[in-house]
Amino acid sequence: MSTLVFLEHHGDSIQKGSLGVLSKAAQLDADTSAxxxxxxxxxxxxxxxxxxxxxxxxxDNEAFAAPLPQPRVDVIARLVADKGFDTVLFxxxxxxSDIAGGLSARLDAGLNWDLSDLEGSGDALVxxxxxxxxxxxxxxxxxxxxxxGLVRAGSFDAVENAAAGTVEQIPADTxxxxxxxxxxxxxxxxxxxxxxxxxxxxxTGGRGLGAPEGFGIxxxxxxxxxxxxxSTRAVVDSGWYPYATQxxxxxxxxxxxxxxxxxxxxxxxxxxxMQTSQVIVSINKDGNAxxxxxxxxxxxxxxxxxVPKLTELVKERRG
Amino acid sequence: xxxxxxxxxxxxxxxSRRIDPTTLRMDRSGDRSLNVYDLNAVEEGIRLRxxxxxxxxxxxxxxxxxALESLRKGLAxxxxxxxxxxxxAAVGSDLVATSHVLAEALKAESPDVVLFGQQAxxxxxxxxxxxxxxxxxxxxxxxxxxxxxxxxxxxAKRQTEFGYDTIAxxxxxxxxxxxxxxxxxxxxxxxIMGAKKKPQETKSLADIGVDPGAAGEAGSRTTVxxxxxxxSRGDTIKVEDDGSGAQKIFDFLVERKLI
Numbered sequence: 001m002s003t004l005v006f007l008e009h010h011g012d013s014i015q016k017g018s019l020g021v022l023s024k025a026a027q028l029d030a031d032t033s034a035x036x037x038x039x040x041x042x043x044x045x046x047x048x049x050x051x052x053x054x055x056x057x058x059x060d061n062e063a064f065a066a067p068l069p070q071p072r073v074d075v076i077a078r079l080v081a082d083k084g085f086d087t088v089l090f091x092x093x094x095x096x097s098d099i100a101g102g103l104s105a106r107l108d109a110g111l112n113w114d115l116s117d118l119e120g121s122g123d124a125l126v127x128x129x130x131x132x133x134x135x136x137x138x139x140x141x142x143x144x145x146x147x148x149g150l151v152r153a154g155s156f157d158a159v160e161n162a163a164a165g166t167v168e169q170i171p172a173d174t175x176x177x178x179x180x181x182x183x184x185x186x187x188x189x190x191x192x193x194x195x196x197x198x199x200x201x202x203x204t205g206g207r208g209l210g211a212p213e214g215f216g217i218x219x220x221x222x223x224x225x226x227x228x229x230x231s232t233r234a235v236v237d238s239g240w241y242p243y244a245t246q247x248x249x250x251x252x253x254x255x256x257x258x259x260x261x262x263x264x265x266x267x268x269x270x271x272x273x274m275q276t277s278q279v280i281v282s283i284n285k286d287g288n289a290x291x292x293x294x295x296x297x298x299x300x301x302x303x304x305x306x307v308p309k310l311t312e313l314v315k316e317r318r319g
Numbered sequence: 320x321x322x323x324x325x326x327x328x329x330x331x332x333x334x335s336r337r338i339d340p341t342t343l344r345m346d347r348s349g350d351r352s353l354n355v356y357d358l359n360a361v362e363e364g365i366r367l368r369x370x371x372x373x374x375x376x377x378x379x380x381x382x383x384x385x386a387l388e389s390l391r392k393g394l395a396x397x398x399x400x401x402x403x404x405x406x407x408a409a410v411g412s413d414l415v416a417t418s419h420v421l422a423e424a425l426k427a428e429s430p431d432v433v434l435f436g437q438q439a440x441x442x443x444x445x446x447x448x449x450x451x452x453x454x455x456x457x458x459x460x461x462x463x464x465x466x467x468x469x470x471x472x473x474x475a476k477r478q479t480e481f482g483y484d485t486i487a488x489x490x491x492x493x494x495x496x497x498x499x500x501x502x503x504x505x506x507x508x509x510x511i512m513g514a515k516k517k518p519q520e521t522k523s524l525a526d527i528g529v530d531p532g533a534a535g536e537a538g539s540r541t542t543v544x545x546x547x548x549x550x551s552r553g554d555t556i557k558v559e560d561d562g563s564g565a566q567k568i569f570d571f572l573v574e575r576k577l578i
Contacts, residue, residue, distance in 0.1 A: 006358070010480075010481055025493075049449075052348065066484070067479070069459070070453075070458065073453060094462055094477075094478075094479040094480060095479065097446050098449040098461055099449070101448065101449025101453075102450060102453040102459070103453075104417050104418070104446070105419075105422075105450035105454045106453050108540065109415070110413065110540025111414050111446065111450075111540075112541050114443065119524075126544055131443075132440060136546055136548070137544050137546065137547045138544075138545070138547075139543070139544040139547075140542065140543040141544045142540060142542065143540055143541065143542050143561030147540075150446070164353060177385045177456040177457060177458060178458075180455055180457075180488050181458035181460060181488035181492075182486065182487055183486055184474065184486060185485040186481075186485075187482050187484075188482035201577070233499065234499045236478075236499065237464040237478060237499035243483075250381075250462065250478050250479060250480055258322040258572070258577045260568075267498070268440075268531060269437075269483065281568055281571070283560075283564070287543050287557075287559075292557055295555050295557075296555065297557075297558075297567070297568065297571050298556070298557040298565040299557075299560050300557065300558070300560060301559065302560065304559065306560055306564045309566075310568055310569055311565065312565075313565060313570070314578055317573075317578060318578075
């Protein structure tokens with residue numbers, strides 16, 4: 001087995017999730033390398049060796065300044081062909097998913113996604129994932145090499161060790177169609193306010209609130225309970241609540257002691273960000289909302305009636 | 320402008336979904352409908368066509384022959400016609416095989432824009448568009464929450480883990496839209512009545528020039544090794560709010576020592 005791990009970086013730092021996948025891959029396969037593609041990423045590459053990469057392959061070029069997938073597919077496909085890697089692993093993200101999808105077509109390589117664990121011995125590799133809204137756990141494999149895997153966010157911890165890998169520059173050639181998409185603008189929100197990742201109690205509002213004003217009653221409940229307010233992607237995309245409060249695949253992964261969802265439908269995108277909450281309570285007018293399938297307590301009703309009453313009860317108890 | 324919308328018929332959500340223990344494939348015998356996230360892609364296709372004032376919206380799908388019934392929802396919303404690739408040899412196609420079949424079906428259509436929904440509600444992969452774009456050698460933009468197509472260029476705002484990016488790409492282009500992009504329209508009665516009369520073509524793999532060995536299980540590169548039940552969360556207590564909903568939540572939280 002020889003494994004290549006894609007390292008995603010944001011600014012100068014490599015994403016923790018990528019380093020987690022690299023650490024896990026190095027445990028399974030001593031012959032593990034990493035690839036880092038960007039502009040001005042030399043310093044970040046030097047650090048990656050400490051997480052288990054024998055060699056960190058670096059394509060450092062202005063052409064890779066924007067986080068776009070297709071030029072990266074060109075670089076990785078050529079690297080896999082040149083070096084004969086039989087496994088390529090990614091920490092799932094918006095960018096990594098698009099790269100992995102493109103790469104699967106380019107290399108005619110099998111891709112398994114949403115992997116929460118990996119087991120390997122010798123040349124064998126098995127991925128663990130859940131399916132059908134978490135109603136089934138599946139062991140998945142590959143019938144040919146190279147094999148591609150997207151690992152679910154937060155599955156593995158980044159473990160630093162003493163050995164430092166070598167850094168090797170690789171060509172930055174790209175195909176014509178891969179460079180047609182261009183970044184026009186990046187608006188990257190800075191996080192502000194209390195972090196939803198640290199809160200023990202999260203009150204989350206979804207599109208069922210009907211209007212941005214609906215967050216007022218959630219803020220009152222969160223305040224009474226000593227918790228924080230979170231939101232869903234649909235709410236954030238609509239401009240109702242700040243990006244930094246978003247729970248889900250493209251937001252934050254949270255696991256509070258108590259999650260209260262108000263007007264949250266429970267789309268997969270959101271679920272992957274909160275399914276490890278210890279206790280889940282949901283309020284939704286739609287009795288068929290998927291969130292009821294994985295709630296401990298679900299109340300079918302109007303959150304505008306229920307939430308203020310609940311806030312009063314909590315306040316009375318807390319005196 | 321010619322717009323192809325890739326759509327999929329999926330089993331209805333809920334407890335009826337299950338995996339056949341012998342084939343390890345999804346049991347597709349129950350109720351089925353058009354993947355809910357594809358409705359956003361169909362809606363956007365109709366809007367782009369109408370804004371351009373010309374062109375057509377073609378639904379393109381890989382599935383069982385009866386999938387045309389589900390595709391009719393897209394036609395009732397306002398799509399112009401449907402092309403369904405249906406072939407016994409394509410059953411069990413994974414991502415690699417599906418992207419190959421879809422790309423060949425799309426090549427026959429030569430669209431200016433190829434639209435996808437954000438994910439399929441059964442597979443949850445959210446990667447197919449990237450594979451199809453690579454095979455078509457077209458630029459791709461995913462996770463789109465705002466979109467304009469003007470003067471031969473698609474400009475899209477999309478969400479990532481870090482905030483919002485705005486990306487531009489020339490046509491022809493592959494675009495994957497988020498469910499926040501639009502509100503899919505409900506088909507009108509007239510639309511529903513007219514849908515059956517719209518052109519609906521079923522093609523075999525041979526019709527689109529795909530070798531049977533490159534589709535279905537033969538063309539797939541991933542396998543399911545074993546299945547098991549997930550650890551149970553315990554039962555959901557589900558109640559209707561009869562005025563005591565808040566009190567029930569409160570009692571539940573007190574009992575669990577959460578307040």
